[in-house]
Amino acid sequence: MPIKLAFVTQFPIDIDRPHGGVEAVSVNLVPALAAYSEFELHVITLCPDTITESTEKLESTTIHRIPKPAGSELINALKKGKQLIEGKVKEISPDLIHAHDTYGIMVKDLNMPKVFTVHGFIYGDTLLANGKFNVLRSKIWKIIEKSSWRKQPNIISISPYVRERLTGVTKAHIFDIDNPISELFFDLTREPRKNVIFTSAVISPRKNVIQLVKAVKILVDRGVEVELRIAGGVVDQDYATQLMEFIALNNLQQRVILLGRISTQEVQAELCQAAIYGLVSLEENSPMGIEEAMAVGVPVVTSNRCGMPYMVKHGETGYLINPFDEYNIANKCELILNDSKLARKMHLKAKQLARDLYHVEKVAARTIAVYNEVLAP
Incomplete structure (x- = not known):
């Protein structure tokens, strides 16, 4: 039986126009992971560009698109989006979850083998943004993000800079893997x-x-x-x-x-x-x-x-x-x-x-090695 993997991330409808680094990483890495026949790959994503839930096949990968609820990223990470993602993951019942970015916050309470890739620090980005109450919003995100890190058993760090930020906050097993390039x-x-x-x-x-x-x-x-x-x-x-x-x-x-x-x-x-x-x-x-x-x-x-x-x-x-x-x-x-x-x-x-x-095949091989280590008896 293949190992069922829930790859929970931002994933664009148009794979030729990813918006931001997380979508680009997903578009690059998913096909490379799907090449490993021992894994059955399910991509789960909240999609702002669709009004009904859909399931589609992209070669040997199943993509589950869930309409993104209205509201801020913060609300979705903690409530509406979190509930939808948790429900879909439970429905698929994977052997392993690999979550990215805010999706790590959404799946942190699921009692399943998990890997979480930290792509960025939302609290840092928020502090540099224009808009009302950005300082307050940054402080709230900082509390939420650090709380999520503490609950993660396994974290992939994409940079020594990320590892530095994680040190002293989490007891997770940290793996160092760079982002993949096609x-x-x-x-x-x-x-x-x-x-x-x-x-x-x-x-x-x-x-x-x-x-x-x-x-x-x-x-x-x-x-x-x-x-x-x-x-x-x-x-x-x-x-x-x-x-x-x-x-x-x-x-x-x-x-x-x-x-x-x-x-x-x-x-x-x-x-x-x-x-x-x-x-x-x-x-x-x-x-x-x-x-x-x-x-x-x-x-x-x-x-x-x-x-x-x-x-x-x-x-x-x-x-x-x-x-x-x-x-x-x-x-x-x-x-x-x-x-x-x-x-x-x-x-x-x-x-x-x-x-x-950064070559995608090398990054995929390193990622598969992490999966195997996490799933090892």
Whole structure:
């Protein structure tokens, strides 16, 4: 009899347009896990884009889509969504649960073998968001998240930064496994356009995109023919307004291209033409954008905080910068843009590291090893 696995996570209807890192991880990892014939894979997800519960087959995987109840993520994690997810998991009666992100909170009370992947810290993201009572909401999320960690028997940490945050809070068995990148990224051929900087970041204060645009302004003032291409939807309208005002005020309309939310194939095309991948976020654990850029061999300029310093080797695969200092960002970008030999060395080193750490088949094998250890008698 196959081992029945409930993979409880965010999972998009359109797998070519995952929204955020957790959906991207799920889209990459699920087919790789399904290749292991000893497992019967069931994906369970709350879906905001459907009005009726549905079950569908994606190759050898069964996907259970449950209409997402109205209300905040907090309410769903604790009440409405939690009840629906618990009910579906009990109905499937799996041998093992692998929960991701807020779904770990939803399944924490189920008395079944469990693995929980911590993708991020909602309380940290909430603190950086605009809106009312963000400080209070951050404190509430912090209590809820830490309480969930304490109840988890097994946790997958996607970064040493995550492990640091978990230390002293939980007694869970912690496994270190990076997020997976599709093998398609490793097979791409780069043809970089001179002085193109690409970022895949939603428009929000946490992603700090305006600071990257300010760095572009500095480069333009120095006479660099630079182009910044930003792929990501607007999640904070006030911040987006500030961004557009800065672009207009500094006549950067031809230098900063807002692509909006794009497909995985379009991301791949952007990375193939990019000279640099830039991400100057204020809070990240193990951003998929950096992993994808490294898999393609694009030098990365990113923040020297949170999980990002564990991903980029300063001076070898890119540069770590102060995300509050646009001159520091501009200077490091200019170093790469002006030195083709350096850019080539960074390209080769990044691809090598990415294949060892992030290739989906290697991540799937490590994940299956965790499942087997958890289920061992």
